[in-house]
Amino acid sequence: MRYLPLSPTDRSAMLGVIGAATIDDLFVDVPHAARRDQPVDLPFHQGELEVERALSAMAGRNRTAGQGPFFCGAGAYRHHVPATVDHIIQRSEFLTSYTPYQPEIAQGTLQYLFEFQTQVAALTGMDVANASMYDGSTATAEAVMMAARVTRRGKAVLSGGLHPHYARTVETLAKVAGVEVQRLDGAIDGEAAVLDAIDAGTACVVVQTPNLFGTVTDVTAIAAAAQAKGALLIVVVTEIVSLGLLKSPGEMGADIVVAEGQSIGNALNFGGPYVGLFAAREKYVRQMPGRLCGETVDADGRRGFVLTLSTREQHIRRDKATSNICTNSGLCALAFTIHMSLLGEVGLRKLAAINHAKARDLRDGLMTVPGVEILTERFFNEIAIRVPTDAAALVETLAGQGILAGVPVSRLSPKGGMDDVLLLCATETTTSSDIAALVAAFKGAF
């Protein structure tokens, strides 16, 4: 496809129409400190072959997750996505579709969104799920806003096990919405500590399971205690495959469940695009953000799909809408739905069991390394360990040997005081030789 740039003649003509002398006149409001005084350092033009060679050389300096032993998790997980998923989503009917604005014309799109919502509700054990949010972190922030609306209270308590990036996202949105956020200090196994911070002004407590450190928590008692004080329990799940093995947050009494859906159907994608899952109890449905797809019948009695409860959304309710979101993460949600359909309930349970088994093998291997302390007692596929050195430096050393040994907590939480704590995860893609290589490298490192 040709790129057709503007010529100087085109530019002068346009400037003439709007009455500006130069293009710089349009940027007078940008502070000088934020402006470039030099053009970007790129060759004026190059042929396709030369560009290909230059960019391939640059890309070759990266190490991709699949190239060697890989133990990074902490909110983004390397799983196997079957080729079928990509094949189906690449069909032009699916690939070019987006969030529908004249929705009833796009019955196919609405049907898969309805399937998606059904899967999310079943996984989380909740009554109703929306057609997705951008990602787990913004879904968490939306849940906090929703809890403030439902309870008409203005404070949120975030557990010490909540992913720091999720906490920061909540803080960003809460500041604008006037919700006061209290973040508890990082804790390996302390989700219940949120209960001590509840007062008459608390709208919600936010806990994560499995949490940042991999710890799995039964939140049933937390749900009851929070609700007794009039606060909602929001449960965050960053590794959605865990719900193939663990009790669902809905069964444990959650009011709202938010999750990152990336693990199913979606690659690591450098951190995005991802797909936020959002589910709640039916009594709160009118306060939910996002698109809601509903099943109904047409004038002839045939089944059809619509976007429903649209009066929550900003194109109708404007400044009083439940959220400013007017979209969803369509393609990623579709990939999730396809992969989940291929797995089915049986396949998902098997996948989850394999993940947990690999994590146990990882834990067992690490236990043989002198100086390593396993910090996580109850885990699904991720664990936190203490190493006798700076964890970030250790990761760099092992990266030089071709092993991506995990995520140092200091990278996510620079002020956390956990410079010697490393997060590692194992999935169905982890092999025993990967674990052996990691263990050998650790033994050689300290």
Next chain:
Amino acid sequence: MFFTKDHEWIKVDGDVATVGITAYAAEQLGDVVFVEVPDLGKVLAVGDSLAVVESVKAASDVYTPVSGEVIEANGDLAASPETVNADPEGAGWFAKVKIADPSQLEGLMDRAAYDAFLASL
């Protein structure tokens, strides 16, 4: 019974005003699916949002024609929002407000004036 240009009606009994939306408004909205009535004790100034009425296609604020404290809200509307369409100027009332300033009633239209207003739309 008095009426506003925003198609609210107000029935006055002593110092208590009952507020709802007119038949015209109910018809324009279409099938009402949800009504958000105010909390008891809420103190409103004239023109504040008293309630929100939702149909399938729109969500509209209902403004209070008078300042005062909300002393009663129509709890039946939660289970039967369709009452607003069936009997908008009777059983479909939204809330009762204790009138703080009776002089605010003076600017409102009576039935004849409201009908003339509707004819002009």
